[in-house]
Amino acid sequence: MVTGRLRKVLDEAGARHQRAVGRVQAASAALDQVAGGAVIADPAAYEAAAGRMAAAATRIPADARYLRIGEFAYGSRRTPVVVPFLGSAHLVTDVDTRDPRVADLLKGVIPQLFTGADPGSLRVRCVDAAGLGAAFAPFRPLVDAGVLSAPITDQNGFRALLDTAEAHVRSRLQDGAEGPTLVLVIASAPPHSKADAERLDALARSGVAAGVQLIACGFSGLAGAVQVSIREGYAEVGDGPGAAYSADGSGLAARVTLDPAPDIDDLIALASQLAARERDALRIGFADLVPAELWTERADEGLRAIVGRGENGPAVLSFDDATPHWLVGGRTGGGKTVFLLDVLYGLAARYSPEELALYLLDFKEGVSFTEFTPSELDPTWIPHARAVGVESDREYGVAVLRELAGEMTRRSVAMKRAGVTRYAQLRRLKQVPRVVLVVDEFHVLFQGNDKVAREAVALLEDLARKGRSYGIHMVLASQTVSGIEALYTKKDSIFGQFPMRVALPGANSVLDVLNTAAAGLRVGEAIVNTAGGIRDHNGLIRFPNAHDGSGTLDELRHRMWERRAQGSPPPPVFAGYAEQRLADDPTFASLTETTVPRALVGRTVDLTSSTAAVSLDSGPGRHLAILGADPRGADILAAAAQSLARQSPRARFLFAAATSPELVEETILDIAGRGVTVARHRIGDLPALLDELSDEDVTDTYLIGFGLDAATLDRAQTQKLSAILRRGPARRVHVLGWWRTLRRFADDIGGSSGREDVACAVVLNIPGNELTSHFGQSVADWQPRPNRALLIDRHADTRTLILPYSGEDDL
Numbered sequence: 001m002v003t004g005r006l007r008k009v010l011d012e013a014g015a016r017h018q019r020a021v022g023r024v025q026a027a028s029a030a031l032d033q034v035a036g037g038a039v040i041a042d043p044a045a046y047e048a049a050a051g052r053m054a055a056a057a058t059r060i061p062a063d064a065r066y067l068r069i070g071e072f073a074y075g076s077r078r079t080p081v082v083v084p085f086l087g088s089a090h091l092v093t094d095v096d097t098r099d100p101r102v103a104d105l106l107k108g109v110i111p112q113l114f115t116g117a118d119p120g121s122l123r124v125r126c127v128d129a130a131g132l133g134a135a136f137a138p139f140r141p142l143v144d145a146g147v148l149s150a151p152i153t154d155q156n157g158f159r160a161l162l163d164t165a166e167a168h169v170r171s172r173l174q175d176g177a178e179g180p181t182l183v184l185v186i187a188s189a190p191p192h193s194k195a196d197a198e199r200l201d202a203l204a205r206s207g208v209a210a211g212v213q214l215i216a217c218g219f220s221g222l223a224g225a226v227q228v229s230i231r232e233g234y235a236e237v238g239d240g241p242g243a244a245y246s247a248d249g250s251g252l253a254a255r256v257t258l259d260p261a262p263d264i265d266d267l268i269a270l271a272s273q274l275a276a277r278e279r280d281a282l283r284i285g286f287a288d289l290v291p292a293e294l295w296t297e298r299a300d301e302g303l304r305a306i307v308g309r310g311e312n313g314p315a316v317l318s319f320d321d322a323t324p325h326w327l328v329g330g331r332t333g334g335g336k337t338v339f340l341l342d343v344l345y346g347l348a349a350r351y352s353p354e355e356l357a358l359y360l361l362d363f364k365e366g367v368s369f370t371e372f373t374p375s376e377l378d379p380t381w382i383p384h385a386r387a388v389g390v391e392s393d394r395e396y397g398v399a400v401l402r403e404l405a406g407e408m409t410r411r412s413v414a415m416k417r418a419g420v421t422r423y424a425q426l427r428r429l430k431q432v433p434r435v436v437l438v439v440d441e442f443h444v445l446f447q448g449n450d451k452v453a454r455e456a457v458a459l460l461e462d463l464a465r466k467g468r469s470y471g472i473h474m475v476l477a478s479q480t481v482s483g484i485e486a487l488y489t490k491k492d493s494i495f496g497q498f499p500m501r502v503a504l505p506g507a508n509s510v511l512d513v514l515n516t517a518a519a520g521l522r523v524g525e526a527i528v529n530t531a532g533g534i535r536d537h538n539g540l541i542r543f544p545n546a547h548d549g550s551g552t553l554d555e556l557r558h559r560m561w562e563r564r565a566q567g568s569p570p571p572p573v574f575a576g577y578a579e580q581r582l583a584d585d586p587t588f589a590s591l592t593e594t595t596v597p598r599a600l601v602g603r604t605v606d607l608t609s610s611t612a613a614v615s616l617d618s619g620p621g622r623h624l625a626i627l628g629a630d631p632r633g634a635d636i637l638a639a640a641a642q643s644l645a646r647q648s649p650r651a652r653f654l655f656a657a658a659t660s661p662e663l664v665e666e667t668i669l670d671i672a673g674r675g676v677t678v679a680r681h682r683i684g685d686l687p688a689l690l691d692e693l694s695d696e697d698v699t700d701t702y703l704i705g706f707g708l709d710a711a712t713l714d715r716a717q718t719q720k721l722s723a724i725l726r727r728g729p730a731r732r733v734h735v736l737g738w739w740r741t742l743r744r745f746a747d748d749i750g751g752s753s754g755r756e757d758v759a760c761a762v763v764l765n766i767p768g769n770e771l772t773s774h775f776g777q778s779v780a781d782w783q784p785r786p787n788r789a790l791l792i793d794r795h796a797d798t799r800t801l802i803l804p805y806s807g808e809d810d811l
């Protein structure tokens with residue numbers, strides 16, 4: 001009986017064994033096929049194939065639907081044990097990697113995951129609390145490639161991982177999202193609660209179908225898993241879903257010897273190769289951001305662009321009601337400019353200039369937005385650009401903000417008039433493109449606590465709050481968002497309107513203080529957060545280098561330029577570094593004779609770089625003083641004289657010069673060449689000239705003085721000058737002089753009593769605090785800087801920042 005029963009049990013075991021071998025053979029055959037081996041025909045060939053696979057499996061088994069974990073002996077044969085994995089089951093061991101056999105198992109399994117799956121199709125997150133990450137040490141290159149996470153070692157990280165995995169499941173099940181499979185490899189879990197274990201079990205249940213798979217060490221009984229149980233000297237392999245090895249769920253009826261770990265050097269070399277393969281798969285080129293066909297999208301409900309590649313495929317960011325404005329942070333060299341170019345070209349390629357208008361402001365020394373403007377080498381431009389500022393002044397920034405605030409008001413009036421409440425409705429009646437204003441290094445705009453900064457803050461706040469309702473969006477980019485004095489009290493109310501945060505390497509303040517996701521980013525990577533920077537809303541993206549050498553960007557600009565509307569002009573460009581020449585100013589070219597001539601002195605720092613001039617009408621005091629030792633004073637005076645000569649060809653020009661002999665000579669030649677009367681005098685002749693101009697019968701004369709401070713006038717002579725200044729304009733006699741010191745100028749015009757006698761001044765390198773005694777408090781904020789001047793007109797009560805003309809010598 002006993003023998004009979006034993007016989008029966010043994011027979012059953014044998015039969016089970018046979019079935020298991022059959023299944024393993026089938027799996028092995030599949031494995032062998034993908035490994036490129038022969039079809040198994042007979043036992044000898046099988047032996048050979050199994051041997052080959054055993055060797056191959058530790059290297060590249062090439063199909064992560066199966067993972068090789070060990071082998072078992074059957075008769076004289078040693079048969080590999082493969083377990084179903086990708087797309088069908090989890091893999092679970094009952095003890096964690098503190099048991100060296102499990103640690104070895106993991107080292108064999110992880111490379112199989114990558115070699116057996118398409119590059120880019122997996123994201124692997126790992127946990128190793130007991131070993132502080134040691135279980136994953138050989139896989140460092142894969143961590144660097146961004147496909148394997150740095151090992152999580154604590155409870156918080158573990159819970160965050162469960163959050164991530166649950167979000168992944170939800171996005172697959174609810175939104176039908178596609179993309180890489182998320183594999184959680186838990187080498188050893190940190191202490192965790194029952195609730196955490198239940199979450200893991202729920203993940204195990206829903207996971208495979210929802211693109212989440214587990215390799216969990218130190219667990220038992222997780223749903224949908226092949227359970228490996230470690231025994232003394234062998235392991236048992238359970239069945240897993242679909243009864244891989246047995247008909248009755250009892251698992252593989254064999255004692256399995258788990259594979260030893262591959263050689264560590266081989267492992268590291270393999271990890272490097274795999275990392276390179278994954279990097280290639282993740283690489284995204286600038287061409288991937290650009291649609292094949294230009295300008296096919298409509299901006300009614302918002303703007304969208306692919307800006308790079310996220311974990312689940314293309315990363316699409318939007319300007320819409322949910323994310324109307326973006327805040328972008330990153331250190332110098334962190335890729336901010338490249339990221340902005342990616343965004344802007346991506347948008348410009350999708351939306352036509354009727355749908356999208358761009359205002360681009362750069363406050364740093366650099367060339368960020370010159371891409372969008374015509375140059376000598378490439379006369380094309382991006383037809384969407386409405387204004388481009390390169391090395392902008394704060395005053396220019398304010399001018400752009402004012403323009404957009406004005407546009408917002410115009411749209412609001414148009415909407416009221418049309419009886420509509422939404423911008424999308426207005427668009428059906430009127431061509432109103434969405435506007436994107438990009439400000440790079442925006443903190444400069446708010447530097448200081450002066451009038452300009454205060455106005456900038458007020459305008460920004462207005463645009464931030466109301467812009468979205470009128471299709472006006474902003475991207476503010478900076479190395480730093482903290483420490484901007486002018487924004488202290490407004491920070492929350494303004495940046496609260498910027499839910500979209502993009503943190504590039506070295507971003508220190510666009511994310512919440514508790515959100516450290518940007519640490520460790522490399523150039524070309526960014527954290528995108530659509531919840532104002534708070535933790536748990538991060539997405540990692542990679543964005544391409546717009547200047548990747550492919551020429552795509554240039555080609556795209558040319559294509560867009562060729563499709564621009566007939567006759568559309570290039571954008572007005574403000575180039576803060578550029579020297580302004582009188583000869584290049586279209587206003588100068590168009591001057592003709594007039595009774596109220598204007599002395600041209602430079603270009604205004606405004607949206608269109610309008611010509612800066614003082615009009616010399618017949619009112620008392622209509623004269624021009626150029627003040628400051630900066631030699632640019634002579635250039636401005638020469639330009640003023642040349643422009644006047646074109647408007648007053650019948651007047652006389654009397655030059656008295658203590659400085660700049662060559663420039664004076666050139667200017668005289670230019671004026672005389674136009675048939676205008678010119679006389680040249682030395683500065684010592686000034687008293688005689690004043691005598692002459694005091695004669696009330698003398699009319700139509702300009703006294704042009706270079707270095708008038710050198711004249712040292714006595715009291716009688718200053719009185720004569722004062723009389724000319726007061727009464728001269730009525731008979732078209734005007735004085736234009738360059739004084740190198742304010743003191744001499746003030747003395748020459750009779751001190752404080754003569755203040756009103758010269759109504760117009762161009763101030764160069766004299767600081768505001770020295771000017772206030774003569775010009776009042778309104779000039780106190782003036783800070784001299786190269787290539788800038790302050791134009792004051794007392795009568796018009798204006799103080800205007802200008803780029804004064806410069807002479808050819810400064811080239």
Ligand SMILES: Nc1ncnc2c1ncn2[C@@H]1O[C@H](COP(=O)(O)OP(=O)(O)OP(=O)(O)O)[C@@H](O)[C@H]1O
Nearest residue numbers: 331332333334335336337338339523524543544545
């Ligand atoms: N996605 C990318 N892929 C590869 N290289 C990149 C990428 N983004 C930026 N780079 C490299 O980094 C350099 C610096 O980038 P970028 O000029 O955008 O930095 P930035 O933050 O604007 O710096 P700065 O403020 O100094 O201008 C680029 O010249 C380029 O070589």
